[in-house]
Amino acid sequence: MTKREHLLKIGVSGIRGVVGEFLTPALACAFAQAFGTYTGRGRVILGRDTRSSGPMLEHAVTCGLLSAGCDVVQVGVLPTPTIQMYVAATGALGGIALTASHNPPEYNALKLFNEQGQFFNHYERGELIDLFHQGEFTDAGNFELGTISQEYSTPARMHFERVLKCVNRDRIRQRNFHAAIDAVNGAGSILTPHFLEHELGCRLEAISVDPTQPFPREAEPTPQSLGDLKELMKHTGAEIGFAQDPDGDRLAVAKPDGTLLDNDEVLALVVDAVLSRMPGNVVVNLTTSSVIDEVAAWHGCKVFRSAVGEANVVERMLAHSAVIGGEGSNGGIIFPTVHYCRDSYTGMAFLLDRMAETGLGITELAARLPKFHRASTKVGFQHGRLAGIIQATEARFPEARADRTDGLKLIFPDGAWLHVRGSNTEPLMRLSVESREAERTQMLLKAGTDILGS
Amino acid sequence: MASLRISQVGVRGVVGRGGITARHVLDFGAAFATFLATEGPVVIARDPRASGLMLREGLVAALLAAGRDVIDLGIASTPVIQHTIRQRQAAGGVSISASHNAAEWNALKFFGPLGTYLTTAEADELLDIYHLRRFYAAPWNKLGRVEMDNSAIDRYLDELSEVFHFDRLRQFRVVVDCSNGTSSRILRRLNERFGFSLILINAAMDGRFAHEPSTSARVVGLQLAPLVQPLSADAGFLFDADSDRVAFATELGEPASEELILPMLSDYLLPRSEGKIVLTNLSTTSLNEEVASWHGGKVVRVPVGRNAAIDALNAHRPEQIALAGEGTGAVMMPQFRFVYDGIATMLTLLEKSAAREQPLSQLVAALPGYSMLKGEVPLNRHRIPQLLELLATSFGEVSINRQDGLRVDLPSGRWGDNAWFHVRVSQTEPFVRVITEARGAAPQDLFDEVMETTRAHA
Incomplete structure (x- = not known):
């Protein structure tokens, strides 16, 4: 079997691929024209992360939007959450962020937002992709063509104002936290140091904050990729460290010894902080740790589960009027008071606020969380095998309750669980397991891996 | 269309x-x-x-x-x-x-x-x-x-200032119809930096055109020509949207035929140029040959279109060429490295006026009169080879050029002096274009006869 590489993917999640022979300007332009045909004539917000292909795609997408009769508001290099919020705040018809998020630098993608600044939901995505394939785009004539304007500073100011209104800024500033940031030379390179230093009064140690330079590490913030941040923490004695992905929606958090908090722990701490001042429903994806259920139970709040993916979580959050949500699996915190999007800035502000409020360090805060043992793995596979794997897995564990919302999640009587699903974006099968005991977790992981490998 | x-x-x-x-x-x-x-x-x-x-x-x-x-x-x-x-x-x-x-x-x-x-x-x-x-x-x-x-634009104006005597040219009071095109930006800068007193009309660059930006005597007559005398101007010039072509009206407010621009420049530049070739296409006026003959120049005619003009330029050494141009008001000169340039053309015409100490109306009057008739016939029958063969053989002893359709230059006599016709299929529209010209009065009989034959075959 030849190795399957997704050098280009045009699907319900938009268009994503390796720039060059695969993701071409003609393709990006056509997709943007389909998007503009879908939104109709009006303002569309366009921003990007710091990838080297960003400017080229910005021109191609601007061309497509203009052709569809849209007015293009270019906001330049900005975090994805900032762009999403700005779409909603300014009454635009939609927005496009040029970013392949945590994918390697050779990739880029068009992230699409509706007029609420939210990811296109399932139905919107279907309609758009149909329009794209039909190719019946609006081709505006001379005097129907839109204009281009630039708005570089307002969006970030609006974003930060919204975040800071939700925390006690003075008590954070009084603590003069010693913090560290690794912005991967991404969209947060300029804004995040400003946010931490000037808005939140931190003494800041910053690395990888040059937006003109390539990503110095793997784009996804993981224990493997954040060696430089770990060194920086140990070397400077910073109290807390933050790491973003190139488009600033994901957040990873480091302890003073340089080790990373589990992403589920980060989400749990933020959920705790939010529910302590505004109790309400919580939505997380199926593969997020049960630590969220326990933290919610402290506040007498309910947790609802959705399929994996920001759009899915947001859909459930809207349905349940959730006050907080997210995806533990990938460091996404969604706090609707700021906006329905994954936002690393909300995460940073709430964690610092919690530290200021309790007088505890990040290590101590994390230690107060109930302890779960998680493990996960991924294997390359052909999507056609998913059904067989699901059936075999269910047969292997007849005692468990099955949830089929996204792949198969088996929940055992003791609360342990096993979740197997096909990735939305890559030819990968993902397996996650969790229990309260390390041994049981290893046993479940081995059993699941055996089925995947068979 | x-x-x-x-x-x-x-x-x-x-x-x-x-x-x-x-x-x-x-x-x-x-x-x-x-x-x-x-x-x-x-x-x-x-x-x-x-x-x-x-x-x-x-x-x-x-x-x-x-x-x-x-x-x-x-x-x-x-x-x-x-x-x-x-x-x-x-x-x-x-x-x-x-x-x-x-x-x-x-x-x-x-x-x-x-x-x-x-x-x-x-x-x-x-x-x-x-x-x-x-x-x-x-x-x-x-x-x-x-x-x-x-x-x-500033570097471009610097280059122009090295070739032209701006101190002689800035005295001219000129009205310019920018046709809402790029000349507006360039000429405004010429005023600011070099003290020219060009009066610009249709100078807004908001994407709307006050009139079709075409460099013809007809468009010059619309808005520009009527302003020349009231403003006591020495001339009126009109540019197309990208400023490679120009047309003009004299100080009397009379629109000049766009065909006159190339011969007027040859008349001025040939005596000053080492090169003696005037390069133009088969459809332009025979006044070019007459003017060239005054100064020992030679007209080389090539097919219509800019690629053909570049082919012909490449077939000569640059120093052999005095200038090259179309009948549309697009002229290129060696000192500007063979770029069709309406603004350089305007400046050259003004320089000629200064050098001869004659207003534009007198420069025009000094040229012998030629009359051109143009027509077009929609393509229907597509019997073009038969048409061209018939036309080539119907007028007796004639000079024939088949590079682009058929150009026939007729001997003096029945059809008048320096009479010719050019019949070709358009590159841009489904038409056969017919052009006839003669020195003096319009060759109506010739035009009618060629048109009739063309209608029967096109």
Whole structure:
């Protein structure tokens, strides 16, 4: 079997691929024209992360939007959450962020937002992709063509104002936290140091904050990729460290010894902080740790589960009027008071606020969380095998309750669980397991891996 | 009229459905980047048409994706692009302008590393690459960058100031109809920097055109000519949208035929030039030959179209050429490295007026009168070879040129002096074009006869 590489993917999640022979300007332009045909004539917000292909795609997408009769508001290099919020705040018809998020630098993608600044939901995505394939785009004539304007500073100011209104800024500033940031030379390179230093009064140690330079590490913030941040923490004695992905929606958090908090722990701490001042429903994806259920139970709040993916979580959050949500699996915190999007800035502000409020360090805060043992793995596979794997897995564990919302999640009587699903974006099968005991977790992981490998 | 035309000239059409779309722009940009043989950036600029932004964005994306750096001059004329290509040692250039067409049109015109139009062979190759659709894509980390160059117009004016005696020319009081095109930006700068007193009308660059930006005596008569005398001006000049063509009215407010511009310049430049060849196409006035003969010059005629003119230029040593031009008011001169340049043409006409100490009306009056009749016949029967053969053999002993349709120069006699006709199929529309001319009165009989034969065969 030849190795399957997704050098280009045009699907319900938009268009994503390796720039060059695969993701071409003609393709990006056509997709943007389909998007503009879908939104109709009006303002569309366009921003990007710091990838080297960003400017080229910005021109191609601007061309497509203009052709569809849209007015293009270019906001330049900005975090994805900032762009999403700005779409909603300014009454635009939609927005496009040029970013392949945590994918390697050779990739880029068009992230699409509706007029609420939210990811296109399932139905919107279907309609758009149909329009794209039909190719019946609006081709505006001379005097129907839109204009281009630039708005570089307002969006970030609006974003930060919204975040800071939700925390006690003075008590954070009084603590003069010693913090560290690794912005991967991404969209947060300029804004995040400003946010931490000037808005939140931190003494800041910053690395990888040059937006003109390539990503110095793997784009996804993981224990493997954040060696430089770990060194920086140990070397400077910073109290807390933050790491973003190139488009600033994901957040990873480091302890003073340089080790990373589990992403589920980060989400749990933020959920705790939010529910302590505004109790309400919580939505997380199926593969997020049960630590969220326990933290919610402290506040007498309910947790609802959705399929994996920001759009899915947001859909459930809207349905349940959730006050907080997210995806533990990938460091996404969604706090609707700021906006329905994954936002690393909300995460940073709430964690610092919690530290200021309790007088505890990040290590101590994390230690107060109930302890779960998680493990996960991924294997390359052909999507056609998913059904067989699901059936075999269910047969292997007849005692468990099955949830089929996204792949198969088996929940055992003791609360342990096993979740197997096909990735939305890559030819990968993902397996996650969790229990309260390390041994049981290893046993479940081995059993699941055996089925995947068979 | 067809609203999209993809040909050796590039891509031209009405913007929107059925005409030029974003896809055409991206594909032509990618084809041009693939076509370019030399290293270096690509210079681009646009005229003020509203669709220019959309075309620019698509063109820039395509060039960047092919690894080409882009030097964007913003709103600037085609001649400024051509000068900048050479100054910045660029690999080529693209002008986003439908020059003399109406506002809803736009076009891409391509230039090579010397800043000249592509030759016929090069234009063919570009078209082949466009149709083949296998465009070069640079790797993701080797994409180009955009640079805005806002000083190109000033550098262009600096070059003009080295060739012309600005101190003699700035005394002229001239009304200019900018046709809401690029000349507005350039001439405003000429006033500011060099103290010219050009009075600009239709100078707004908001994408709307007060009139069709065509350099003909008819358009000069619309708004410009009536202003010349009331403003006590020495002349009125009118430019097309990308300022490579010019037309004029005399100080009396009389529109001059656009055909007169090339012979008026030959008359002035031939005595000053080492080169004695005047290069023009088969459709322009025979006044060119008569004027050339006054100064020992020689007219070389080539097929209509800019690629053919570049082919002919390449077939000569530069020092052999005095000047080259069309009957549209587009003239190129060796001192400007063979760039069709309406502003340089205007300055040369003013310089002639200063040197002869004669107003434009007297310069026009000094030329013998020629009368031209033009017609067109829709293509129906397509019996063009039979038509041309019949016309070539129906007028006895004549001089025949078959490079582009048929041009027949007739001996003096029945049809008058210096009578000729040219019959050719248009490159841009489904018509056979008929042109007849004679010295003195209009050759109506000749015109009627050629038209009748043409109608029977076209």
